[in-house]
Amino acid sequence: MVQVFSFPTSDDVAQALNTYLAQASATAIATTGRFTIAITGGSLPATASKYLKANKAVDFSKWYVFWGDERCVSHDHDDSNYKLVKEQLLDHVNVPAAQVFPINPTLIGNPEEAALDYHHQLASVFGNGGVPEFDCVLLGIGPDGHLCSLFPGFPQVKEADKWVTSIRDSPKPPPSRITLTLPVLNNAKEAVFVVTGSGKSEMFKTIVEDKDTSKPSTLVAPKSGKLYWFVDDAASQHLSAVKPSTFKL
Numbered sequence: 325m326v327q328v329f330s331f332p333t334s335d336d337v338a339q340a341l342n343t344y345l346a347q348a349s350a351t352a353i354a355t356t357g358r359f360t361i362a363i364t365g366g367s368l369p370a371t372a373s374k375y376l377k378a379n380k381a382v383d384f385s386k387w388y389v390f391w392g393d394e395r396c397v398s399h400d401h402d403d404s405n406y407k408l409v410k411e412q413l414l415d416h417v418n419v420p421a422a423q424v425f426p427i428n429p430t431l432i433g434n435p436e437e438a439a440l441d442y443h444h445q446l447a448s449v450f451g452n453g454g455v456p457e458f459d460c461v462l463l464g465i466g467p468d469g470h471l472c473s474l475f476p477g478f479p480q481v482k483e484a485d486k487w488v489t490s491i492r493d494s495p496k497p498p499p500s501r502i503t504l505t506l507p508v509l510n511n512a513k514e515a516v517f518v519v520t521g522s523g524k525s526e527m528f529k530t531i532v533e534d535k536d537t538s539k540p541s542t543l544v545a546p547k548s549g550k551l552y553w554f555v556d557d558a559a560s561q562h563l564s565a566v567k568p569s570t571f572k573l
């Protein structure tokens with residue numbers, strides 16, 4: 325079930341995401357004892373954390389936090405997605421350090437090795453048996469339709485076997501990165517895109533309504549069928565055929 329939830333403002337998006345993540349986390353913890361989530365960079369961490377970081381009803385001690393993609397930079401670098409999520413969320417909540425999985429900082433000079441190491445980090449939580457099954461992957465779209473570090477026309481988009489791959493020539497700086505692949509993203513129980521602002525409105529329509537498969541974001545189709553778009557009205561302004569749903573969990 326693909327659902328688009330559109331809200332008047334980005335602050336409303338942040339509130340709805342707080343509601344969604346609190347419920348998704350409670351459901352997963354009640355069922356499996358934990359909540360596994362992958363978070364990306366960009367504007368997403370601030371929007372997702374705005375209300376969530378003060379939500380006392382969420383049991384963050386059961387969260388396992390991974391990154392959908394990471395730049396090959398040190399953990400304290402301003403380009404680090406780890407640093408971003410740490411400052412926006414992890415510094416404010418009690419996710420145990422052993423349940424937080426940033427890129428191995430000793431491997432940032434070698435993206436291929438860093439990707440392999442990240443595979444092993446995933447296997448330490450999900451096992452080696454099959455493709456990791458995240459409870460939730462939280463995603464953003466880039467202006468060119470990329471997601472994570474899967475860029476249009478780049479071979480990483482076609483990766484069918486690896487869980488994590490690397491890129492040395494990212495069109496969005498910095499150039500060296502690691503990223504989860506589509507097989508992992510599409511094995512998630514729920515995939516959630518967050519898109520705000522009019523600057524993304526044309527690309528959002530291209531992906532959701534025109535289903536342009538040259539844009540990697542269009543290729544996200546979780547096998548569970550649960551794909552949600554949390555957007556503001558500025559981002560959804562060009563939709564015509566696709567009608568936003570009423571937000572109800």
Ligand SMILES: O=C(O)[C@H](O)[C@@H](O)[C@H](O)[C@H](O)COP(=O)(O)O
Nearest residue numbers: 364365366367464465466471472
């Ligand atoms: O590390 C990265 O570059 C991000 O993970 C990237 O994939 C991001 O999610 C999108 O570019 C959307 O970013 P914005 O929300 O800032 O537009």
